[in-house]
Amino acid sequence: MSPIVGIDLGTTNSLIGVMEAGFPILLADSAGERLTPSVVHFPVQGGPIVGRTAARMRVLEPESTIYSVKRFIGRRAGEESGDVGYKLSGQPGAPVRIRVRDGELAPEEISALVLAKLRADAERALECEVTRAVITVPAYFNDAQRNATKLAGELAGFTVERIVNEPTAAALAYGLDKLRDKSRVAVFDLGGGTFDISILELNQGLFQVLSTNGNTRLGGDDIDTAIANFLSGKIAVATLCETSGTHHLAAEFSEASPAIAARLREAAVDAKHQLSTAEFTTIELPFLAGDRSFSHRFTREELEKLARPVVERTRAHCLRALSDAKLRPDELDEIILVGGVTRMPLVRRYVAEIFGRVPNISQNPDEAVALGATIQAGILSGAVQNVILLDITPLSLGIETFGGLMNVIIPRNSTIPIKAGEMFTNALAGQRAMKISVLQGEREMAKDNWRLGEFELEFEPAPKSQARVGVQFEIDANGILHVLARDTKTGIEKKVEMSSAVDVSDEAVEKMLEDSLEHAFEDVNERIFTEAKLKSSEMLPAVRNALNLVGAQLDESERALIVERVTEVEQAVADGAAQPLKRANAALDEATQRLATLLIERAMQTKG
Numbered sequence: 001m002s003p004i005v006g007i008d009l010g011t012t013n014s015l016i017g018v019m020e021a022g023f024p025i026l027l028a029d030s031a032g033e034r035l036t037p038s039v040v041h042f043p044v045q046g047g048p049i050v051g052r053t054a055a056r057m058r059v060l061e062p063e064s065t066i067y068s069v070k071r072f073i074g075r076r077a078g079e080e081s082g083d084v085g086y087k088l089s090g091q092p093g094a095p096v097r098i099r100v101r102d103g104e105l106a107p108e109e110i111s112a113l114v115l116a117k118l119r120a121d122a123e124r125a126l127e128c129e130v131t132r133a134v135i136t137v138p139a140y141f142n143d144a145q146r147n148a149t150k151l152a153g154e155l156a157g158f159t160v161e162r163i164v165n166e167p168t169a170a171a172l173a174y175g176l177d178k179l180r181d182k183s184r185v186a187v188f189d190l191g192g193g194t195f196d197i198s199i200l201e202l203n204q205g206l207f208q209v210l211s212t213n214g215n216t217r218l219g220g221d222d223i224d225t226a227i228a229n230f231l232s233g234k235i236a237v238a239t240l241c242e243t244s245g246t247h248h249l250a251a252e253f254s255e256a257s258p259a260i261a262a263r264l265r266e267a268a269v270d271a272k273h274q275l276s277t278a279e280f281t282t283i284e285l286p287f288l289a290g291d292r293s294f295s296h297r298f299t300r301e302e303l304e305k306l307a308r309p310v311v312e313r314t315r316a317h318c319l320r321a322l323s324d325a326k327l328r329p330d331e332l333d334e335i336i337l338v339g340g341v342t343r344m345p346l347v348r349r350y351v352a353e354i355f356g357r358v359p360n361i362s363q364n365p366d367e368a369v370a371l372g373a374t375i376q377a378g379i380l381s382g383a384v385q386n387v388i389l390l391d392i393t394p395l396s397l398g399i400e401t402f403g404g405l406m407n408v409i410i411p412r413n414s415t416i417p418i419k420a421g422e423m424f425t426n427a428l429a430g431q432r433a434m435k436i437s438v439l440q441g442e443r444e445m446a447k448d449n450w451r452l453g454e455f456e457l458e459f460e461p462a463p464k465s466q467a468r469v470g471v472q473f474e475i476d477a478n479g480i481l482h483v484l485a486r487d488t489k490t491g492i493e494k495k496v497e498m499s500s501a502v503d504v505s506d507e508a509v510e511k512m513l514e515d516s517l518e519h520a521f522e523d524v525n526e527r528i529f530t531e532a533k534l535k536s537s538e539m540l541p542a543v544r545n546a547l548n549l550v551g552a553q554l555d556e557s558e559r560a561l562i563v564e565r566v567t568e569v570e571q572a573v574a575d576g577a578a579q580p581l582k583r584a585n586a587a588l589d590e591a592t593q594r595l596a597t598l599l600i601e602r603a604m605q606t607k608g
């Protein structure tokens with residue numbers, strides 16, 4: 001039987017591993033390297049080149065060398081800034097496409113080439129066919145991004161047994177399942193293009209994710225950009241002195257020439273890596289433009305000044321994750337570091353500062369996720385037992401109900417896999433169909449949340465509030481949402497997989513959380529108002545009808561009071577304020593007690 005491999009499909013680097021004799025082993029390629037840059041180069045002639053060789057081509061042929069494609073997987077055009085050396089295409093709103101030479105490719109097709117190389121490396125190392133895989137994704141990936149990753153795996157010839165969140169995999173790699181019960185752990189993962197912070201709790205051998213937060217557009221790339229800009233400035237000044245300000249400004253030539261920009265970036269990355277262990281390094285860029293060369297003694301202090309603003313952006317996410325988990329930093333038992341950038345002393349100091357404790361650096365931070373994916377693959381194939389992984393939903397999921405309200409079915413931070421359902425009814429008599437509008441977000445009103453998809457369920461026309469439609473949400477182990485709606489009377493049902501989910505960026509998730517806090521008060525008011533207005537719209541015609549039928553039996557003063565209360569309700573609806581409308585409804589309700597009794601008596605008499 002084919003072994004299950006574990007794969008970390010990273011923005012910058014990818015790795016593959018397999019369980020051997022109960023231990024996770026990462027597999028090397030024919031050059032003996034375990035880290036494969038997630039880069040694909042398309043030469044003029046011949047097939048695509050993947051990995052280290054391709055990464056080198058970034059300098060020479062930036063337009064046909066595709067890196068950081070994970071930023072675009074499952075995304076739509078216009079969502080991601082195209083600050084890359086190659087060209088993107090696709091109509092705004094349509095899936096992003098990558099322009100390569102004369103053709104176009106989907107991001108998942110590029111990722112599939114990276115996965116196919118890993119698969120070939122594994123088959124060579126293991127001397128057997130490899131067709132089953134566990135692949136990791138950042139915790140914040142939405143449905144579309146997870147589905148696209150799964151598709152990439154399939155295009156590479158894998159059956160994707162499971163999509164696993166990266167921080168959860170890392171926790172396994174650090175052996176945190178060996179901690180004492182109820183230990184709480186923060187996983188701080190700063191990679192090339194994504195940042196993830198997760199708070200986990202160990203419960204009788206089970207990992208439970210208490211909260212997750214992060215940003216899929218924050219990482220080492222941002223530090224590289226800062227260094228490259230800094231170098232570009234230095235070069236500009238140097239060139240300016242040399243040429244007495246006449247021409248050849250570095251900023252100009254780095255913009256004009258992608259090759260120069262890419263060389264600056266490569267120098268920036270090299271220097272950054274060296275300064276994780278050395279105090280200074282010399283950046284040499286011979287023949288940068290024509291016969292002009294550049295050299296600069298770059299210190300760790302200079303680097304830290306440039307990197308600090310990037311690293312500081314992780315703080316808000318960490319605090320958010322802690323507050324979602326309802327924990328103080330001192331209630332954590334351990335902080336683990338994941339992602340190549342956490343090799344930087346600055347990052348280690350900063351993490352210690354945020355959490356008030358020295359982080360655990362016992363594992364190689366570039367390899368932890370792949371090791372965890374491999375252990376997870378081992379669990380699936382039965383090679384490892386006694387560990388179960390639980391993940392959680394980053395935002396609430398629900399449907400729109402009458403009046404434009406958000407009705408939550410699966411709350412934010414629920415453990416997945418999960419299944420939850422609720423019964424709904426028709427708001428109008430004789431209604432023939434119900435629109436199921438699936439929403440994601442934390443706002444009270446449907447319009448403020450994201451619409452993941454919509455479909456209609458037809459049912460037998462019934463009097464108002466008589467139809468019974470069950471709506472069930474199921475999030476499977478891969479984090480993909482399946483929505484089922486069923487008319488309980490006829491058994492007619494529709495099942496929809498939310499694979500075409502709007503592709504929400506991580507910043508959007510963060511913004512949603514901020515907005516929900518900021519607008520909490522108005523939102524609750526708007527919900528109360530909407531609910532009160534629905535009540536008024538039921539009460540007002542009923543009262544008018546009752547007055548027509550039995551109003552004559554009331555005293556003049558009683559009738560006058562009801563008419564006054566009706567006017568008050570109408571006025572409160574027009575004013576649009578929640579609490580006054582609620583009070584007006586209650587007052588009308590009270591004023592019409594006797595009217596209601598008369599109506600019931602009349603009904604009994606008519607019957608009898």
Ligand code: ADP
Binds near residue numbers: 009220272
């Ligand atoms: P990803 O998960 O995004 O693929 P990795 O975990 O492989 O990323 O981290 C890649 C990032 O880590 C890159 O920005 C790389 O420059 C950076 N990195 C790798 N090694 C070091 C190091 N020694 N010092 C600082 N940064 C490093």
Ligand code: MG
Binds near residue numbers: 008010166191339369
């Ligand atoms: Mg990673």
